[in-house]
Amino acid sequence: MNGPFNSGKPVVPEPSPQSAGASPRARKPKEPLPFGKTKQAREAEKVLNHIVDDFDDNPKAMDYFYDLFRRVYCRGETIAPDGPLIGTTCIQAPEELIYAMGATPVRLCNGSYHYDQIGAEFMPSKSCSLVKATLGMLTSDDPVPRVGKLDLVVNPTTCDQKKKASAMMQDMGHAVFDLELPNVKESEASRVYWQRSVRSFAEEIRKVTGKKLTRKNLKAALARTQRAEKAFRVLDGFRKASPSIFLGKDAFLVVNAYFFDNLDNWCEAVERLNDELKIRYDNAVRAAQKKAPRIVFTGSPPIFPNLKLPLLIERAGGVVVSDETCSANRMLYDMTAVDEWLVNDMVDSLADKYLKPCTCPIFTKNDDRRRRLLELVKKFEADGIVYQAFAGCQVYEMEQRSVAKTLDENGIPMLYVETDYSPDDEGQLSTRIEAFLESIKTRKRMRQ
Template sequence: MTDNHLMWENLGMDVKTHDILCEVLPQAFGDVYLTQENRPNGMDYFNMVVGDIHGLRPAELIKLQEEEGKKVVGTFCIHVPDEVVFAAGGIATGLCSGSQFWVPGGEKVLPTATCPLIKASLGAHFDKTCPFFRICDLFVGETTCDGKKKAWEILSEDAEMYIMDIPQMKRPQDFKKWEEEIRNYITKIEEITGNKVTEESLKEAIVISNNKRKALQRLNNFRKLDNIPISGRDVLLIHQIAFYDDPTRFTEMVNKLCDELDKRKEEEVSVFEKGTKRILLTGTPLSIPNWKLHQIIENSGGAVICEEMCTGIRYCEALVDESGENIDEMVENLAERYLGHINCACFTPNKARIDDIIRLAKEYKADGVIDVNLKFCNIYDTEGYFVEKAMAEAGIPCIGIETDYTDEDAEQLKTRIGAFIEMLS
């Protein structure tokens, strides 16, 4: 028995079923990632992390739990501030699941007409086939969308959950309300970890998180170049890993990669052929290991140069103001960033997202926009009405794509996306 298998058994996982996933993941990763030419060497770290995704980091988390008494807090949404967990000496890890492998398990308890991300997350939990779900001391849910809001009730039958009620609008009173939610979240995390959140620890956590964002921003900036030194799928992978890796080590590794990309920039190295069309993706998140669209686009004459998504710009672009001097000010700054600067379709109205897409399309010199919707995500699907209208007005070619985690629509997507990219020529 490998060390991983022993760990998974100790975690009470369904090891036999999980083995099926362990068999298919390397093949999928190889197909999407290792077929690429001229990848930066700095990708080695991220290859390693994802290569043993259910081994390396879980083992590390368990060690920190056992040896240092640390608590692991699992989250499902970029509106939930990691800083609070860090400031209380805890570990935050994202739990959104991106594989069809987990979907049937979710469908045992959820309606079929639920988005695959939510179904996969609950499936990963109830089928006991994801170590991260087994390790967490607390799950933190939110009321961002109907599917998640109601799914947490089912998840909470089998795990300790804490729910943050995110305002559905962004009026001045909603910021006050979100501050109150963050304050209550601090109290809950202090309880769970047994540690106080102090001015010092919260300030430090804000800086750590900002540094991670800055590194990701630095990485994204290379995609604005005419000669793009890194593929879209590689950047996506890094964004996905950002959700569960140690933030300080992750930042260091991203910056190391960026040093290498600086050299590529000087040497005008591009991983794409001349004439490759620059595609901006907007819409629902692409959780690990959901690499389907990037693979199709980048195998069809396109380069993904920006993701206006939770697994992309929405996660890293805005910083928390670091000038807060006391807890109240810091909470206010957190609320400002986590409510004000994430333009999720869960808000009404959400015009700022449309402005973001147009701005990003310019900054990243997009030739076209693909509006991606995970099947049954009603909020992004409805907002697509405004995205398509605004793109038409701005003269930016745009198509809407609806997909899920299966491969059933791969051929259809290849045809549609291929035709769209061809049309851009």
């Protein structure tokens, strides 16, 4: 019976004969570092300090968000959820359903280089930093943001990397629900398919919370996200002001906070910010130089602490006036219209909102994305576009060509940047960005 399986018995270490303190020479058990000293906390703190201290005249109301990130990312505080906590790995998971049935959503997409490195063991070397970082965070004992124990992870079947991450998350011990998203969004068949997916998602949440979806709780949930979307749209409106009264780095921070913050607190904080921006606008307070190049940001999403590219743009004298990314604009801009306020119609309308306007590159066609970029440039009077593609995010890399062509036809300059979460390329990137902004300024001068 000495087969290989028997001999492979795990060796149970003998209990150490030395009791604690018996010998001063004995190796001390490794004590966990105080949270603030951990790598991920230091990484977050460094970026946060840069966002707060290296820019003049930040809006007062931004303090709520600076403080929030400091508490959650640097000090490791938890935001207590109401009811079960449901993690989402993409914006397509209808959060209204989660709220309605008494759970709290938290978006798991992570922006930390530290977790990117940890997550690297799950994915091939040339994979998207975001997916790796999310896996890295989920596998950590002490993740940031402190999402706590997840009762369910909803994984919309978007890009290949996220699809494959599903099984890995399951292996880590998470309960994962694959929310089936179609690859084509134009056809009526895909719409119907998606509406069914969303309904089965609602069923799944009911299993977690034990609460039924009713007309009343769904309407209340819709009212809550409606408030957030409205606050976001007002904020978005202020970014049209020229010269700019609000910087993109702060805008990204505000929407990134939406990932994990308490919804009502977030709405209040944004409404306060909007009030302050209104005063700034009326008093013509400027957040950037009058001739600062106005940039629309597109491509792979900047997620705190990886605000590398927006920060480089704004340090170099540009302003990110708008974006087409799923960590900001695409997450909160679109609003749900309901015709008949019955559960079925509300759920279908929600499903539509999460599918039809989505400009995610995982879909077959990207006409909507290209049209959206043109419209954003027009609406925000932008001078150019910066396109970020995470190395390994094939879909964004593949769309580069068609987007560049459309923008070229419309005379809009674009800078395509392939990067990842590593800080190594900052020097090189800052040179490229400075050159790009300089060329925009020259173009503007020539035109006048």
